[in-house]
Amino acid sequence: MAGLRRKLPPLTGMTVFEAAARLGSFTRAAAELGVTQAAVSRQIHLLEEAFGFPLFRRLHRRIELTEKGRLLSSATTSAFNLIADTVSDITKDEASDELAISATVAFSHFWLLPKISAFSRTYPQVKLRIITQDKSTDIESDDIDLAIRYGNGMWPDGQAEFLFDDEIFPVCSPEYLREIGEISTLAELVQYPLIANDTGDPTWTGWNEWLAAFSVQGPKRSTGLRCSFYTEAIYAALNGQGIALGWKRLVEDLLNQNRLVRLTDAAISTRNGYFVVLPRRQKKKEHAELLVRWLRTSSGAS
Template sequence: MISLRKKLPPLTALTAFEAAARLGSFTRAAMELGVTQAAISRQIHVLEEDFGFPLFRRLHRKIELTDQGRALFNASAEAFNLIADTVSELRAERQDDQLAISATISFAHFWLMPRIAAFSRAHPEIKLRIITQDARNSIEAGDIDLALRYGTGTWPDGQAEFLFEDEVFPICSAEYALVKGPILTPADLIDHPLISSDTDDPTWTGWEEWLAAFSVKAPKKARGLRCSFYTEAIYAAMNGQGIALGWHHLVNDLIDQGRLVRLTEASIKTRAGYFVVMPAKRAAKESARLFIEWLRASGSLS
């Protein structure tokens, strides 16, 4: 019986071929593999000599796969992807005690970090890595085990599970409320500096939408501070610079501490909610399952 090793072409040459076929260029394949273009050409020539037929058609300033080359590329790409997935799973098993969690800056700052010690006390064997980023990067690459996001739950890069909804109401510092009050109704708010934050998220509630829910028109020329991030808006409110919109789950701790106060009884439910998102193409770690259970329990108490 012929051994498997003898049935296979040289793996170095096959690697060079797969990269060139996938990228459609000997030059780009050389850059990806860290070798010269001449080295890629030599390796592919080795394959073509071994097979006895060309794998590429060399055209003016480009290459094209022959029918035989396309058949080899489909098989090699599938095999390499299978190996890569298996290696990722094995590495994940080796590092199963580390859980990488992505969260927005505001959620990590105001909700997650004040509570995360409770999870670590319950599961000291799990090493946590918190990645704060407002940019919504794909979680399929393998660096992140789960992401905590606010939105509608329709993201193409993973499977989303609903955690909890939220409500929004106006907040300010206790000193501001004492000096500038009374502020009893939504209509009273437009006479004050309204602090806002920039966002590209259409589900995020701003002053115009919030006031419109109570038939109050937002002032055309807002006097309040405009911040790049929601965290900055909350700190501006705590420092007495005006009134901001508070998401219950994000500001409730600060209200309990007396660093913020809620104004009026008016509030609106958010159009979106908080979700945990896990990669669709990777099996969830046991540590991720434990963390999600903790999230649900903690969210219900907030």
């Protein structure tokens, strides 16, 4: 052990070096560590004196790792991550089997929450924490055990397993359908308020794309309500404010309860699908596999 200690550089200096190399700045490293920039510079200088070679090139208003600095940075990051993961494993409350699940507002609200009680009844020992947000999350750094996402399955922060795809068709409330009467052709849809939701997600299907799939031109000027979120669009449809696009997996319960009705048999299949995404680096919790199997069974995935 004494021999190992002689080979290792001072850990204080290595902590400072890891932050400076990762952030590419002595100033940002000082802010993260809660010390002065001068203290960071001194620790790096001491390391370089001990090694006998520079770790950074000091350029005009920026720093740059030397080749040896890059090698040391890679090894330091890997070692610190291993230590952090091990400490997390050995200090966690062994009695807690809490699983943190990330999902979008719409998926959580319309699909997950109505069904998750069945999982809890089957596995009462597993505690669940549902993190609902539409902004992108990084499951490696946000302490998430698994995420349910819609897309093409290609995410750098996790390993994706396909759950199901979807189909999209127009829906409205039964009361609204009685008010407007049956729709005999898709071209008639544009005569009525089409409820839409704003999204920057290129994988999301809106009215123009849906209508174009059937060679129907969208309305030149929409008279329908525009919402910020898909959940708002569905609630607007429930309240008789027009016609929304129903994603079958999300509105299935509302259709079964006759709170929404489907206006036509016409539908388009989604280009992408829903996936459960597990972190790559973290050791998977035992009960995460239970939840993944339950999700696949509940979704009808093989």
